[in-house]
Structures are given as C-alpha cells and as structure tokens.
Amino acid sequence: MHNSSEMGPDPRRVEASVVADLPKVVLHDHLTGGMRPTTLVELAAQAGYGGLPSDEPEEVARWFVEAGNAGNFSAHREAFAHTTAVTQTADALTRVAREAVVDLAGDRVVYAELRIAPELHVEGGLSMQDVVDAVVEGLRQGERAAAEAGHEITARLILSAMRDRDRSAEVARLLVDNLPDNADHDYVVAFDLAGPEEGNSPDKHSEAFALLRDHLAPVTIHAGEGAGLESVRAAVVAGANRIGHGPRVFEDLTSSMDGIELQRLSGHIRDRCIPLELCPSSNVQTGIVDAIADHPFPLLDDLGFTCTVNTGSRLLGGTTMTREMMILVDVFDYGYTELFQLTCNAIESAFADLPTRERILDTLIYPPYLELTDQDGDGEIDPCEEEEPTIG
Numbered sequence: 001m002h003n004s005s006e007m008g009p010d011p012r013r014v015e016a017s018v019v020a021d022l023p024k025v026v027l028h029d030h031l032t033g034g035m036r037p038t039t040l041v042e043l044a045a046q047a048g049y050g051g052l053p054s055d056e057p058e059e060v061a062r063w064f065v066e067a068g069n070a071g072n073f074s075a076h077r078e079a080f081a082h083t084t085a086v087t088q089t090a091d092a093l094t095r096v097a098r099e100a101v102v103d104l105a106g107d108r109v110v111y112a113e114l115r116i117a118p119e120l121h122v123e124g125g126l127s128m129q130d131v132v133d134a135v136v137e138g139l140r141q142g143e144r145a146a147a148e149a150g151h152e153i154t155a156r157l158i159l160s161a162m163r164d165r166d167r168s169a170e171v172a173r174l175l176v177d178n179l180p181d182n183a184d185h186d187y188v189v190a191f192d193l194a195g196p197e198e199g200n201s202p203d204k205h206s207e208a209f210a211l212l213r214d215h216l217a218p219v220t221i222h223a224g225e226g227a228g229l230e231s232v233r234a235a236v237v238a239g240a241n242r243i244g245h246g247p248r249v250f251e252d253l254t255s256s257m258d259g260i261e262l263q264r265l266s267g268h269i270r271d272r273c274i275p276l277e278l279c280p281s282s283n284v285q286t287g288i289v290d291a292i293a294d295h296p297f298p299l300l301d302d303l304g305f306t307c308t309v310n311t312g313s314r315l316l317g318g319t320t321m322t323r324e325m326m327i328l329v330d331v332f333d334y335g336y337t338e339l340f341q342l343t344c345n346a347i348e349s350a351f352a353d354l355p356t357r358e359r360i361l362d363t364l365i366y367p368p369y370l371e372l373t374d375q376d377g378d379g380e381i382d383p384c385e386e387e388e389p390t391i392g
Contacts, residue, residue, distance in 0.1 A: 014329045014336060016322070018372075022339065023110045023365045024321040025346035026310050027220075028244055028277035031116040031135065032083035033313025034100050037061040040315075043086035043095075052082055061318070068285040068316030076286070079316055088124030090134035097135045101142025105151035107320045110364040111347055111357075114139070115158035115192050118174060119167045128174050132159065136187045154360060156352055158220065160192040161208060163200040168193065172208035176215045180353075189351035190218035192244065193235075197227035202238035209238050218351045220277065224248040225286055233265050236274065242349060243269070245312075246276040247283050249305070250296040260303065275306040275349035280327050281319045282312030298332045301342075308346040340369045 037057035044052050053063040067079040087093050097114070104112045116135055118128035126134070139155040146153045159178070161171035171191065178188035191212055193202055202209065202221060212219055223235035225245035229252055235243055243249075252266035262270060269276075280295050289295050301307045309324050311317065328334040328342075347361050 014334070014339075016326050016329075018336075019325050019329065019339065020322045021108055021368075022325075022336075023343065023368055024108055024325070025111045025308075025343050025350065025360075025365075026104065026109055026321055027113050027242070027275075027308055027346055027350060028279055028310035028312060029100070029104070029112060029114050030080075030313045031097060031100055031114045032087055033080065033315055034103070034114075034311070035083055035096055035315055036099055036103070037064070037315070039096065039099060040083065040086060043092050044082075047086050047088065047092070049082075049085050051085060061315070064315045065318040068282075068313070068318070070285075076313075076316065079313075083315070084120050087121055088126065090126060090130060093121065093131060093134035094138040094141065097138025098142040098145065099138075101139055101153060101155045102145050102149075103314075104155075104321070105142070105146035105149070105153040107322055108151065109153060109321055111154045111156075111350060111352070111360050113156045113158050113189065113351060115160050115194070117160040117162055117171075117194060119162060119165060119171060128170065129177075132157070132174065132178055132188065136185060139187055140185075152364060154352065154356060155187070156189045156350075157187050158190045158192045158351070159188065160194040161205065162195040163193050163197070163202070163205065163222075164195045168205040168208035169211065172211045172217070176211065176217055179215070179217060186353070190220055190241075192219075193221045193238075194244070195222070197223065197225070197231045201231075201234045203234065205238075213239060220244050220351075225283065225288060229265060232269075236265070236269065240274065241351075242275045242277055244277050245279060245283065247278055247288055247296055247300070249276070250299060253299075253303075260299075262303065270303065270305045273306045275308055275345065276300065277308055277310050279310045279312035279317075280324055281317040285317060292327055292331050295331075297328065298334075301338075306345055306349060307342060308349060309342050336369065336372050340365075343369075 037060045041055055041057050054060050064079055067075045118131040121131045143155055159171055159175045161168035175191045180186040218241050219239055220242040221235035221240040222244035224232040228248050232249055249266050252263045254261050278297055284292050311319055311321055325339055343365055347357050350357055
C-alpha cells in the first residue's frame with residue numbers, strides 16, 4: 001500500500017520509460033471503449049454508419065476525449081452509441097478484440113480482463129452467443145499476434161448486463177454456459193452489471209444474481225461512480241466479488257481527533273478485501289472529483305483497501321495503463337514499490353484460476369521488478385508477502 005511517510009523518499013526516481021516497460025494488469029477495460037480511432041472510422045464506412053463526428057481518425061480521437069471530459073454520463077452514452085453501432089457483426093467484434101489485446105500487450109499489459117455487453121451487439125442479427133464467440137476468437141488472435149511480437153499476454157472476457165434493461169438473467173445464463181466448466185475454452189470468466197446506477201439497483205436483477213450464486217460464478221458490479229454509497233452497498237449485498245470503480249466509498253469515511261475512521265460499509269469492503277477497480281482518469285471525467293489531485297486513490301490505498309488501477313475506456317480517456325500509473329507517480333508520488341504492490345493486487349484479484357495467476361506473477365511480473373531491487377542480489381522480495389519490497 002502507499003505509505004510514503006514510512007518509506008521515505010523513493011531512492012530511485014521513477015522514469016516513465018521504465019514504467020512503460022514494466023508488466024501491468026488491467027481488470028477494468030471496456031472493449032468497445034478502447035477502439036482505435038482508425039478502426040472506428042473504417043468500421044463505420046463498412047457498416048454505412050454516418051453518425052461519427054468526423055471521418056478523420058485524429059478528429060475522431062479528439063472528439064471522444066472531449067466527450068469523455070464533458071463530466072456527465074450522457075456524453076459517455078453518446079460516445080458508446082457510436083462504438084456500438086459499428087460493432088454489430090462478428091468480423092467487427094473479432095477485429096476490435098484482437099486489436100485491443102495487441103494494443104494492451106504493446107503497453108506491456110501481461111493480463112487483461114476486457115468487458116462487453118453482448119445484448120448491445122445483436123441489432124445486426126447476431127445472437128448473444130455469437131457475440132461471445134466472435135470476441136473470444138479476437139482475444140485468441142490477439143494473444144497469438146502479441147506473442148509473435150514478443151509480448152506475452154493472457155486475455156479474459158467479462159460479460160456485462162445493462163442494469164437499465166431487462167436481459168440480465170439471459171446474460172447470466174450466457175455467462176454460466178461459457179464458463180470454463182461448460183465451454184471448450186477458458187476465456188470467459190465473470191459477470192458484470194453496468195449502465196446507469198441511479199434508479200437501477202442490483203435488486204432489480206435478483207434472478208440473474210440467484211443464478212450466478214447457484215453456479216458459483218464470479219461477479220463484479222459497477223458502483224460508486226454514477227451514484228453514491230447506497231449503490232456500493234447494493235453491489236456488496238448482491239454478492240460482488242469486486243467493485244467496478246467504487247471511489248465514492250470514501251464518502252463512508254469520517255474524521256475525528258483520532259484520525260480517519262471507517263464506517264460499517266467501508267470497513268466491510270476493506271476488511272473483506274473486496275477489490276476496487278479504480279480508474280483515475282475516468283473518475284475525473286465523470287465528475288466524481290474536480291481534478292486528479294482530489295482523487296481518493298492514495299487515501300484508500302493508505303487505509304488498506306485492495307486498490308487496483310485501470311484504464312476504463314481508453315478511447316474516451318485518451319489513456320493507457322502506463323499513463324494511469326504515471327498519474328499516480330506524478331500526482332501522488334508513487335514509486336516502483338507502490339506500482340509493484342498495485343500490480344500484485346490486480347493479479348491476485350483477477351478472475352482467472354489460481355495456477356494462471358501464479359504463473360503470471362512468478363514468470364512475468366516478479367522478475368522485472370526484481371531487476372529494480374538490490375543489483376548485488378543481497379535483497380530479495382516475495383510478491384506473496386504482506387510486507388512491501390524495498391526497491392531502489
């Protein structure tokens with residue numbers, strides 16, 4: 001966890017070029033929210049979709065970032081309407097998934113969980129299972145292409161249901177049918193509830209969550225971004241294994257002469273180690289805080305919450321995992337030690353099976369960080385120990 005007062009100044013200045021080459025793990029990345037602008041323009045032309053703000057990729061990229069910075073969810077919905085409109089065929093979905101994996105791997109992401117709402121991609125005649133099949137094929141192709149480029153990455157898929165619609169039980173069944181026990185692959189790993197939080201409590205989707213519990217299916221729920229503590233509480237009560245975003249859990253903290261105190265909900269989330277899928281740039285864009293310096297990330301980290309750092313929607317945020325990590329470095333004085341701990345938090349919170357997580361941790365995450373430690377070999381770090389490594 002971040003605790004600069006105990007660690008003292010970082011003995012080694014954190015360089016963006018070094019961070020760019022360090023292994024990373026992303027748990028919250030919207031597949032269509034990370035499309036390449038050139039791909040978006042090309043797919044729009046193929047689909048005969050004339051709704052894009054421009055047919056010039058650079059202008060499209062700029063428009064999406066401006067939409068992301070609008071500070072409201074209606075702008076985000078408009079942006080996602082464009083990306084959804086051009087991904088209504090299997091070929092388009094496969095391409096977008098393949099490119100997402102390649103792009104993440106190029107940013108040295110070694111494990112990625114991407115998410116998509118199948119119910120939003122059936123307007124062109126695909127079934128929701130067709131959507132899953134197309135995306136899985138894209139993930140498979142992306143892993144192969146990344147490996148050929150010398151970048152090993154493991155990609156997994158989370159299926160989102162929209163909380164303002166009525167197909168969550170279908171998506172839950174789809175998820176169960178595609179879990180590794182029931183499918184011939186291990187790409188599909190968890191269920192997500194996404195969409196407008198206000199007025200759309202998980203309570204409305206009790207049938208879906210009952211089915212998921214019956215089949216021991218992993219669950220993450222968007223909460224604590226579009227609404228406050230009641231949304232976070234409802235997600236926990238519904239059985240969320242992770243909280244998508246969740247920064248507004250800080251509203252459950254109080255201060256006194258004795259310091260900062262956690263109340264019942266925040267204490268439960270911290271003590272039960274329910275991971276927070278924090279997306280700093282996205283959280284600023286959606287107006288949770290006015291500026292990145294106001295983000296509660298370091299506070300939650302210091303208090304012992306299981307924090308992870310994520311991209312959210314790379315196209316809207318104009319961001320990468322390297323950029324999100326450097327925000328923590330530049331704004332909150334995070335060092336390599338803290339970045340290592342966040343990466344460990346993420347892989348340990350991933351929905352992949354334990355052998356996969358351990359393999360990635362031991363072979364892809366641990367060695368590069370070890371190179372940042374005592375070059376004489378006197379100091380060793382154990383990624384499974386609770387104490388932080390000393391890097392410098």
